[in-house]
Amino acid sequence: MxxxxxxxxxxxxxxxxxxxxxxxxxxxxxxxxxxxxxxxxxxxxxxxxxxxxxxxxxxxxxxxxxxxxxxxxxxxxxxxxxxxxxxFGMVFQQFNLFPQYTVYENLILAPKLLAKEKLKAGETYMGESSYRAAVDKIKEEAEQLLEKVGLTEKRDEYPCNLSGGQQQRVAIARALALNPxxxxxxxxxxxxxxxxxxxxxxxxxxxxxxxxxxxxxxxxxxxxxxxxxxxxxxxxxxxxxxxxxxxxxxxxxxxxxxxxxxxxxxxxx
Ligand SMILES: Nc1ncnc2c1ncn2[C@@H]1O[C@H](COP(=O)(O)OP(=O)(O)OP(=O)(O)O)[C@@H](O)[C@H]1O
Ligand SMILES: [Mg+2]
Structure with missing residues (x-):
């Protein structure tokens, strides 16, 4: 199928x-x-x-x-x-990162909100049934994604300090962080x-x-x-x-x- x-x-x-x-x-x-x-x-x-x-x-x-x-x-x-x-994950032409958050924060923001929502509804998030465990997993995944797109050293930078190519790689990692x-x-x-x-x-x-x-x-x-x-x-x-x-x-x-x-x-x- x-x-x-x-x-x-x-x-x-x-x-x-x-x-x-x-x-x-x-x-x-x-x-x-x-x-x-x-x-x-x-x-x-x-x-x-x-x-x-x-x-x-x-x-x-x-x-x-x-x-x-x-x-x-x-x-x-x-x-x-x-x-x-x-x-679905979507990566746009114009990156669309959150300018007020660091690279790392851009990656963990949506998954954290989603985990909160799911756990409140009585579901698990990525197999975890407590918010703390889910957040630990989200953070671990974010670090792995940064490595995957080659931006570990830019973890704590703001988007305005990155090149366009780097910003787009963050956008890709951010889309992947929700496991589409x-x-x-x-x-x-x-x-x-x-x-x-x-x-x-x-x-x-x-x-x-x-x-x-x-x-x-x-x-x-x-x-x-x-x-x-x-x-x-x-x-x-x-x-x-x-x-x-x-x-x-x-x-x-x-x-x-x-x-x-x-x-x-x-x-x-
Ligand atoms: N919100 C909208 N309201 C009215 N017309 C729209 C809207 N969005 C797209 N269109 C029209 O739909 C058609 C297709 O647009 P679309 O943006 O999907 O093309 P595209 O293939 O992505 O083009 P490009 O290669 O320039 O990005 C165009 O004629 C466009 O003007
Ligand atoms: Mg188009």
């Missing part, structure tokens, strides 16, 4: 149809790269999957749990939407100077080897080719072409995919 199943998602803003019947699935440990021109609906799709936008129709399921079935979200409780969101099933990236390197993109892409590559399931919206075509198991090319709110990187990037069949990629080839190398 697929880890993530997205079926027949439709989203419009007023009269603008942005997503026209999008379907795909993702297995555990797979990396999906989404490419496509500006305005094709990539961010909107990620925002729908993360419950930051509500589609007008479709199904979103993680494992055997249907999180969205097209029914009126106004009838859903906030608590339910927040619970749905926990299946699927980690989503929306152009994680496009706000960075070219010399800083490599360090962020390397962290994402490293996550692939630790079996994270990821969706990466990116304009880094060679990165998509090297890291993705599946590639989707979006155009005007539809999946124009999908397949392995060899199929979509090396050997595109659709004229629109070919035209899009030829623009990149002209600028790269």
């Amino acid at each position: 697929a880890l993530l199943e997205v079926k027949n998602i439709k989203k419009h803003f007023g009269k603008t149809e942005v997503l026209k019947d999008i379907s795909f699935s993702l297995d555990k440990g797979e990396v999906l790269a989404i490419i496509g021109s500006s305005g094709s609906g990539k961010t909107t799709l990620l925002r729908c999957i993360n419950f930051l936008e509500t589609p007008q129709a479709g199904v979103i399921a993680v494992g055997d749990e249907v999180l969205f079935d097209g029914s009126d979200p106004a009838k859903k409780k906030d608590k339910e939407i927040r619970k749905n969101r926990l299946h 099933d699927v980690l989503c990236f929306d152009e994680p390197t496009s706000a960075l100077d070219p010399e800083l993109t490599g360090e962020v892409l390397n962290v994402i590559k490293g996550l692939k080897s630790s079996d994270s399931t990821m969706i990466v919206v990116t304009h880094e075509i060679s990165f998509a080719r090297d890291v993705a198991d599946k590639v989707i090319f979006m155009a005007d709110g539809v999946i124009e072409e999908e397949g392995t990187p060899q199929q979509v990037i090396e050997n595109p069949q659709s004229p629109r995919t070919q035209a899009f990629l030829s623009r990149f080839n002209r600028f790269s190398d």
Whole structure:
């Protein structure tokens, strides 16, 4: 069974149809790269999957749990939407760290709040049934995540004292701290100077080897080719072409995919 199943998602803003019947699935440990021109609906799709936008129709399921079935979200409780969101981690183009907290505090803040909430509701948090034990575990994990993204020495710095690449690596660690099933990236390197993109892409590559399931919206075509198991090319709110990187990037069949990629080839190398 697929880890993530997205079926027949439709989203419009007023009269603008942005997503026209999008379907795909993702297995555990797979990396999906989404490419496509500006305005094709990539961010909107990620925002729908993360419950930051509500589609007008479709199904979103993680494992055997249907999180969205097209029914009126106004009838859903906030608590339910927040619970749905926990299946996903989101890393934005603009890092979005909490500027008033240190790197380490950025990592432990949300997990601590969640632990408090869960324990209050009589549930365990990561197998721990007392707040103190849960917090100890959260702190231990935060230290491990800092090591994973290579920022242990920046633990007590504030975001304003970090480079863009370092801030983005903190944002990745922060998303991982909530143990999401699927980690989503929306152009994680496009706000960075070219010399800083490599360090962020390397962290994402490293996550692939630790079996994270990821969706990466990116304009880094060679990165998509090297890291993705599946590639989707979006155009005007539809999946124009999908397949392995060899199929979509090396050997595109659709004229629109070919035209899009030829623009990149002209600028790269
Ligand atoms: N909140 C909104 N209200 C109205 N229209 C929107 C909204 N969000 C997105 N759109 C429209 O939806 C379309 C798709 O936008 P989206 O941001 O998903 O594209 P994108 O593929 O991520 O583009 P880019 O590569 O530039 O980031 C655009 O025409 C955009 O103007
Ligand atoms: Mg976008």
